[in-house]
Amino acid sequence: MEHRGLLPGLTQSWTLLALGATTLVITWLLYVRNSKRPYAGIPVLSADRNEYLQNGRGLLERGKELPSCFQVQTGTNWKIVVPNRFAQELKNNPDLSFNDAHARDSFTSYPGLEPFREILENDTFIQEVVRKKLTQSLGLITAGLVEETQLTYRDLFGESKEWKIRVIKTDVQDIIARLSSRVFLGLDLCRNQDWLNVTKNYTYSSFEAISELRSHHALARPIMQWFSKNCTQARLYYKKAQILIQPVVDLRRAQVKAEGEGSSKISDAIGWMVECARGRSIDYAAAQLSFSLAAIHLSSETMTMCLLQLCDMPELVEPLREECRKVLRENGWTKQGLQEMKLLDSFMKECQRTRDLLATSMLRFAKVPVKLSDGTVIPKGSTLMVMNDWAHSSEHFLNAEKFDMKRFAKLRERPGEHNQHLFSTPSADQMGWGFGEHACPGRFFASNEIKIALCILLLEYDFEYVPGDEPPQDVKFEIVRLASPSTRIRIRKREGDSIPV
Ligand code: HEM
Numbered sequence: 001m002e003h004r005g006l007l008p009g010l011t012q013s014w015t016l017l018a019l020g021a022t023t024l025v026i027t028w029l030l031y032v033r034n035s036k037r038p039y040a041g042i043p044v045l046s047a048d049r050n051e052y053l054q055n056g057r058g059l060l061e062r063g064k065e066l067p068s069c070f071q072v073q074t075g076t077n078w079k080i081v082v083p084n085r086f087a088q089e090l091k092n093n094p095d096l097s098f099n100d101a102h103a104r105d106s107f108t109s110y111p112g113l114e115p116f117r118e119i120l121e122n123d124t125f126i127q128e129v130v131r132k133k134l135t136q137s138l139g140l141i142t143a144g145l146v147e148e149t150q151l152t153y154r155d156l157f158g159e160s161k162e163w164k165i166r167v168i169k170t171d172v173q174d175i176i177a178r179l180s181s182r183v184f185l186g187l188d189l190c191r192n193q194d195w196l197n198v199t200k201n202y203t204y205s206s207f208e209a210i211s212e213l214r215s216h217h218a219l220a221r222p223i224m225q226w227f228s229k230n231c232t233q234a235r236l237y238y239k240k241a242q243i244l245i246q247p248v249v250d251l252r253r254a255q256v257k258a259e260g261e262g263s264s265k266i267s268d269a270i271g272w273m274v275e276c277a278r279g280r281s282i283d284y285a286a287a288q289l290s291f292s293l294a295a296i297h298l299s300s301e302t303m304t305m306c307l308l309q310l311c312d313m314p315e316l317v318e319p320l321r322e323e324c325r326k327v328l329r330e331n332g333w334t335k336q337g338l339q340e341m342k343l344l345d346s347f348m349k350e351c352q353r354t355r356d357l358l359a360t361s362m363l364r365f366a367k368v369p370v371k372l373s374d375g376t377v378i379p380k381g382s383t384l385m386v387m388n389d390w391a392h393s394s395e396h397f398l399n400a401e402k403f404d405m406k407r408f409a410k411l412r413e414r415p416g417e418h419n420q421h422l423f424s425t426p427s428a429d430q431m432g433w434g435f436g437e438h439a440c441p442g443r444f445f446a447s448n449e450i451k452i453a454l455c456i457l458l459l460e461y462d463f464e465y466v467p468g469d470e471p472p473q474d475v476k477f478e479i480v481r482l483a484s485p486s487t488r489i490r491i492r493k494r495e496g497d498s499i500p501v
Pocket of ligand 1 (some may be wrong): 134432
């Protein structure tokens with residue numbers, strides 16, 4: 001009798017033990033499957049993913065000493081780091097996929113990250129809208145950008161001639177969010193605080209979410225994405241974007257239908273997307289947020305870096321002001337005028353060279369084995385990125401360690417090089433826009449937008465670091481450099497320079 005009573009208990013324990021063992025084996029198998037080995041034949045520089053996550057830029061500095069490619073364990077996978085000298089031969093290689101590489105690093109299948117999927121998976125829709133519509137409308141949108149910049153500055157910095165202390169990065173994010181929204185969504189939504197909050201907060205929470213996911217093991221990600229604060233916020237802002245965008249899309253669709261394609265007098269991204277959709281099923285809220293992702297994050301970092309440079313070297317301010325004044329007097333806010341701001345263009349490019357946001361460029365996935373000219377074979381299924389270190393090398397730039405605002409303006413004075421060395425021109429020795437077929441299509445817009453914002457700030461305001469504050473330190477992780485989020489400046493309205501609109 002006693003034995004009979006024990007049996008069910010024993011069977012239960014054995015079942016639990018078997019279940020536990022099976023779970024352990026499955027977890028171990030998944031772990032092994034997800035912890036891929038390094039690729040054969042390419043030197044391993046670091047197998048410690050934390051080293052990459054915390055100090056990827058320092059790691060790459062060490063790798064520069066090696067004669068050719070090397071590999072590092074990153075948050076997501078092994079990546080092959082290719083020296084800068086191979087950028088030219090890889091730039092248009094059809095066997096290297098931009099989309100596959102970024103999709104693997106950005107977790108595009110997770111809910112809330114649909115805008116990343118929209119850039120990467122919906123054929124080349126966003127790229128087409130940017131190349132064919134945005135870039136070709138630059139002339140039409142300048143006046144709107146000038147007006148919006150002045151209004152935004154008035155709202156943020158006011159009209160007082162007394163110094164006002166501001167946190168620079170937050171203000172620049174507000175400026176760029178508003179300017180970009182004016183172009184992407186038009187007057188209806190660009191001053192709508194709900195939309196501005198959604199567009200800014202989605203951008204930041206989604207990038208944070210991706211960074212956080214990368215820092216966890218692949219096995220943990222599918223679960224943690226449901227609990228992580230950043231992922232939850234990305235889902236929430238994406239939902240809010242859908243609610244705000246859909247009525248505008250419906251209205252614009254009806255207009256395009258009534259007036260015919262190309263006839264829209266309203267020049268903004270919703271109209272362009274409706275025209276470019278041509279029967280494709282588009283998630284407009286995701287597409288709109290994908291513009292914000294591309295436009296807000298990197299443009300505001302770039303503009304912040306320019307302002308920090310001006311605070312570091314206040315002697316640069318007056319010559320730039322003088323150029324802006326002269327050009328606007330002679331050309332007004334025309335395409336010609338923006339092109340004539342050569343010193344400002346050169347200054348922006350020098351900032352991008354010296355304060356690079358990304359230490360590597362051209363993240364690509366190899367669809368087949370790719371052989372480099374030195375015989376190295378990039379294996380099928382691997383991800384590569386190209387080092388962006390020529391930008392800091394004295395072999396490529398005279399006195400590379402020195403900030404020379406006139407550097408690129410002087411290069412443009414050489415015979416036949418007048419239209420080269422522009423801020424918006426990607427090149428192998430400065431890959432801030434990427435390089436080759438996938439080089440950033442938004443660079444012409446970003447260049448105009450930042451130029452307009454800087455020019456008006458220079459003419460209308462004085463600004464400098466807050467006296468007594470510590471010099472700001474950039475934030476560095478993986479291969480990224482970002483401006484410190486806490487840096488303060490003081491700013492006041494200047495007497496005098498009137499800006500034509
Ligand atoms: C200063 C601001 C910006 C910087 C520094 C920047 C930088 C970049 C970089 C490095 C890439 C990858 C290129 C490669 O791997 O070869 C890229 C791609 C891209 N950028 Fe930008 N970008 C900026 C602003 C913008 C803006 C304003 C837009 C849209 C309006 C935009 C749209 C895109 C798109 C759609 C791609 C993907 C290109 C493709 O799939 O071929 N970017 N950008």
